[in-house]
Amino acid sequence: MSSLNVTSRTLLKDLRMEWRSKDAINSMLFFSLLVVVIFSFAFNPNAEESRRIAGGLIWVAFLFAAVVALNQTWARELRNQVLDAYRVSPAPPNALFLAKVLGNFLFVIILEALMAPLFVVFYQLRSIGPVWQLVVIALLGTWALVVNGTFFAALSIRTRSREIMLPLILFPISIPALLAMVDATTMVLTGDGTPDFWLKMLLVYDVVFTLVCLLLFETVLNAE
Amino acid sequence: MTGTAESSNQPVIVLQDLVKFFGRFAALRGISQSFVRGNLYVVVGDNGAGKSTLLRVVAGLMEPSQGSVTLLGSSKVRDVAHRIGYMGHAPLLYDELNGMENLRYFAGLYGIADDAVCRAAMQQVGLDPELERRVGQYSQGMRQRLSLARAVLHDPELMLLDEPFSNVDVRSARDMAAILGRVRDQGKTIFVVTHQAPLMEPVADEFVQMAAGQIVAREARNRNAESALISQRGSQ
Numbered sequence: 241m242s243s244l245n246v247t248s249r250t251l252l253k254d255l256r257m258e259w260r261s262k263d264a265i266n267s268m269l270f271f272s273l274l275v276v277v278i279f280s281f282a283f284n285p286n287a288e289e290s291r292r293i294a295g296g297l298i299w300v301a302f303l304f305a306a307v308v309a310l311n312q313t314w315a316r317e318l319r320n321q322v323l324d325a326y327r328v329s330p331a332p333p334n335a336l337f338l339a340k341v342l343g344n345f346l347f348v349i350i351l352e353a354l355m356a357p358l359f360v361v362f363y364q365l366r367s368i369g370p371v372w373q374l375v376v377i378a379l380l381g382t383w384a385l386v387v388n389g390t391f392f393a394a395l396s397i398r399t400r401s402r403e404i405m406l407p408l409i410l411f412p413i414s415i416p417a418l419l420a421m422v423d424a425t426t427m428v429l430t431g432d433g434t435p436d437f438w439l440k441m442l443l444v445y446d447v448v449f450t451l452v453c454l455l456l457f458e459t460v461l462n463a464e
Numbered sequence: 465m466t467g468t469a470e471s472s473n474q475p476v477i478v479l480q481d482l483v484k485f486f487g488r489f490a491a492l493r494g495i496s497q498s499f500v501r502g503n504l505y506v507v508v509g510d511n512g513a514g515k516s517t518l519l520r521v522v523a524g525l526m527e528p529s530q531g532s533v534t535l536l537g538s539s540k541v542r543d544v545a546h547r548i549g550y551m552g553h554a555p556l557l558y559d560e561l562n563g564m565e566n567l568r569y570f571a572g573l574y575g576i577a578d579d580a581v582c583r584a585a586m587q588q589v590g591l592d593p594e595l596e597r598r599v600g601q602y603s604q605g606m607r608q609r610l611s612l613a614r615a616v617l618h619d620p621e622l623m624l625l626d627e628p629f630s631n632v633d634v635r636s637a638r639d640m641a642a643i644l645g646r647v648r649d650q651g652k653t654i655f656v657v658t659h660q661a662p663l664m665e666p667v668a669d670e671f672v673q674m675a676a677g678q679i680v681a682r683e684a685r686n687r688n689a690e691s692a693l694i695s696q697r698g699s700q
Contacts, residue, residue: 246573249569253565253569257561316560319558320555321552321553321554321556324556325557325570327524328548329545329570329574330546331574462527464526464527
């Protein structure tokens with residue numbers, strides 16, 4: 241049986257379930273909206289200040305919002321112990337992991353696409369550097385967040401307070417990626433240097449952590 | 465059915481000195497038994513006897529602390545996973561999907577892309593494949609039937625069922641027991657853990673009594689003649 245086939249079926253199943261419940265996307269949108277509005281009113285920054293703080297603000301908002309989706313990912317599989325049905329099947333464990341990562345990646349990318357115009361409006365953001373670089377940062381940065389997030393959410397599903405456990409494990413390990421995302425975004429927005437180094441670092445981070453997560457996922461899935 | 469060439473009295477499940485600890489508590493205490501092909505085994509015992517733990521260890525959902533499990537000739541459950549059907553205590557179904565959507569997804573995990581297989585499985589357990597209602601809105605009996613359909617979907621040689629009649633009304637439970645009898649008649653081996661042993665009387669081949677993490681008695685039933693006691697306490 242092809243891993244790709246199981247991945248696509250699982251991904252479609254998750255998208256269908258999310259479309260019907262809208263649990264993850266609604267909570268993520270609400271949280272991000274709150275951050276955008278509150279910080280905008282609290283700081284009331286001018287265009288220049290916005291460019292300097294927006295990198296941090298945007299990624300912190302997306303990181304916290306992503307945690308909501310990441311917790312939902314495995315909660316669905318725990319209800320009615322559906323995960324056991326997957327575990328007893330001959331389907332490859334990594335196919336499940338990849339489907340979950342891709343699903344979360346899509347949810348967070350959709351969130352970013354919806355929130356980007358609001359950031360522009362509320363913070364009067366005008367990028368001095370090339371905008372396409374922001375797109376690359378968003379893609380690489382989002383993958384870094386969701387690949388680790390999905391893995392650590394799986395790791396914490398059997399713990400009693402998994403909603404608290406996930407950020408406790410995820411945030412420290414995401415610091416290198418977050419630094420790269422924030423600095424690269426700020427560089428592009430302010431036009432102060434090129435983000436090449438940070439982009440390369442993000443790429444390496446993504447490759448390394450994707451491989452490590454894929455190698456370890458079967459052990460995590462079958463842990464008692 | 466796969467493996468029809470294999471001898472009918474060849475063991476399908478072989479347990480060797482099986483021990484399972486939860487912390488310092490031993491849920492299974494040195495079980496060594498074997499179970500042959502084409503029989504319907506009913507595992508009975510009080511709460512905490514180790515029935516569900518035994519089933520989960522056999523299904524590969526738990527690693528034994530000591531000992532080994534050989535299923536369908538393989539010591540690696542994963543290698544024969546496509547030949548095993550498992551129905552847990554919980555329904556193992558997505559509440560947000562309807563019956564066919566659930567079965568389609570699980571069929572895909574076994575490499576089955578044919579919708580007709582899912583339809584047949586639903587009809588086999590007496591459910592309407594056209595039912596649009598989501599599983600979250602099913603009655604408990606319907607959930608259990610659908611869960612059984614999911615377990616038989618890929619035509620497994622060995623079925624492991626944990627409390628398939630829990631929260632099911634007597635009529636539905638009898639229907640399900642009859643379905644299991646028919647599946648066994650097709651040459652499959654079925655292992656049912658239940659507290660409702662009388663429901664299985666008409667179809668069971670053997671009752672396996674568990675107590676304190678051990679198999680303490682095995683009572684064979686000749687469905688065409690009188691019962692006979694074939695095995696007793698402790699090891700084989």
